[in-house]
Amino acid sequence: MMKKYNFNAGPCILPREVIEKTAAQILDFNGIGLSLAEISHRSKDFQPVIDEAAALVKELLNVPEGYSVLFLGGGASLEFHMIPLNFLEKKAGYLNTGVWAKKAIKEAKMIGEVVEVASSAADNYTYIPKGYEVPTDLDYLHITTNNTIYGTEIHTDPDVPVRLIGDMSSDFLSRPVDVAKYDCIYGGAQKNLSMAGVTFVIVKDDALGKVSRNIPTMLNYKTHVDKGSMFNTPPVVPIYTALETLRWVKKEGGVTAMEKIAKQRADLLYGEIDRNKLFRGTVTDEESRSYMNICFVLNDEYADLQQEFFDFATARGMVGIKGHRDVGGFRASCYNAQTIEGVQALVDTMKEFEANH
Ligand SMILES: *Cc1c(COP(=O)(O)O)cnc(C)c1O
Numbered sequence: 001m002m003k004k005y006n007f008n009a010g011p012c013i014l015p016r017e018v019i020e021k022t023a024a025q026i027l028d029f030n031g032i033g034l035s036l037a038e039i040s041h042r043s044k045d046f047q048p049v050i051d052e053a054a055a056l057v058k059e060l061l062n063v064p065e066g067y068s069v070l071f072l073g074g075g076a077s078l079e080f081h082m083i084p085l086n087f088l089e090k091k092a093g094y095l096n097t098g099v100w101a102k103k104a105i106k107e108a109k110m111i112g113e114v115v116e117v118a119s120s121a122a123d124n125y126t127y128i129p130k131g132y133e134v135p136t137d138l139d140y141l142h143i144t145t146n147n148t149i150y151g152t153e154i155h156t157d158p159d160v161p162v163r164l165i166g167d168m169s170s171d172f173l174s175r176p177v178d179v180a181k182y183d184c185i186y187g188g189a190q191k192n193l194s195m196a197g198v199t200f201v202i203v204k205d206d207a208l209g210k211v212s213r214n215i216p217t218m219l220n221y222k223t224h225v226d227k228g229s230m231f232n233t234p235p236v237v238p239i240y241t242a243l244e245t246l247r248w249v250k251k252e253g254g255v256t257a258m259e260k261i262a263k264q265r266a267d268l269l270y271g272e273i274d275r276n277k278l279f280r281g282t283v284t285d286e287e288s289r290s291y292m293n294i295c296f297v298l299n300d301e302y303a304d305l306q307q308e309f310f311d312f313a314t315a316r317g318m319v320g321i322k323g324h325r326d327v328g329g330f331r332a333s334c335y336n337a338q339t340i341e342g343v344q345a346l347v348d349t350m351k352e353f354e355a356n357h
Contacts, residue, residue: 005345007331009324011196037237050230056243071234072201072224079167079187086219087165088108092108093162096119097125097128098125100167108142115138117133139163140162140184142165148170153288169188184221187200218232265340266291269332270289272350278302279297295329321346
């Protein structure tokens with residue numbers, strides 16, 4: 001079979017060894033003669049899995065004392081509602097950088113007062129706003145650190161006068177994070193951590209319990225902190241896969257190494273996009289360019305080659321490079337498990353296609 005290069009945006013590429021180890025544990029977990037999928041989450045065999053996964057998140061991101069790491073269901077989309085329920089008392093600020101940010105804003109508005117501190121909506125989210133003013137009376141400022149659809153990214157944790165909350169669904173573990181600036185970091189795991197089905201949350205314990213409303217039990221972070229993510233049955237298989245990914249990240253040199261490789265991949269692909277006469281990047285502000293989701297389109301004079309390039313790349317093993325419908329063109333997602341070899345294969349494909357035209 002032809003080698004496939006997986007550029008899917010999510011669910012997406014995971015290290016091959018993570019898939020293989022998960023597959024083996026699904027057949028026979030720790031040699032106990034039962035599948036990982038058919039044992040109790042409270043068993044003595046599973047508890048160490050979730051404990052080690054939480055400990056590795058803390059170790060890899062250098063999480064300060066006083067934070068809890070949770071593995072929950074519901075996806076990032078449920079967090080959009082849990083965040084304001086748990087943290088919004090008077091007023092919250094949101095940075096509007098795309099569809100996911102807008103969905104988070106919509107949920108927050110059901111709970112309380114929301115101010116949009118800045119937005120790049122008028123330019124179809126092709127950059128991350130800069131130099132905006134953050135009111136000092138906000139309960140928190142919510143940011144989407146990587147905008148999966150548009151290929152923009154906040155590469156450093158902003159200095160603002162209020163507490164941060166970050167949707168890190170699509171750049172988690174791809175760079176060091178100054179966790180102390182955040183009351184909460186969360187995301188769906190299916191873009192850099194695991195298969196779909198588990199949501200990671202890093203929450204500052206003493207930031208909880210500060211709002212006056214009654215929070216439904218399952219939507220209250222305190223419930224899950226107190227029960228170590230075991231209030232109800234957590235998604236055990238995706239948590240196991242997350243553990244194997246975390247072990248892999250550690251083995252490969254941690255988040256500093258992940259960031260270095262991410263830059264190498266991004267430089268290689270953006271370099272080709274900028275050089276190749278057929279293509280241009282959709283994110284023109286260099287600082288805003290995502291290392292994780294790299295978006296490009298055909299230049300206007302070559303616009304009719306869209307389908308032809310897609311077919312050409314598909315025939316060379318590229319998978320998942322079609323751009324999101326809101327942006328069009330192409331998107332190559334280059335998450336942690338993406339190899340330089342994979343990106344080079346795409347670059348070679350672009351060069352070959354250029355030579356044909
Ligand atoms: C995919 C994605 C989400 C939605 O995640 P679900 O787990 O599917 O709810 C939210 N935010 C960002 C930045 C995403 O990329």
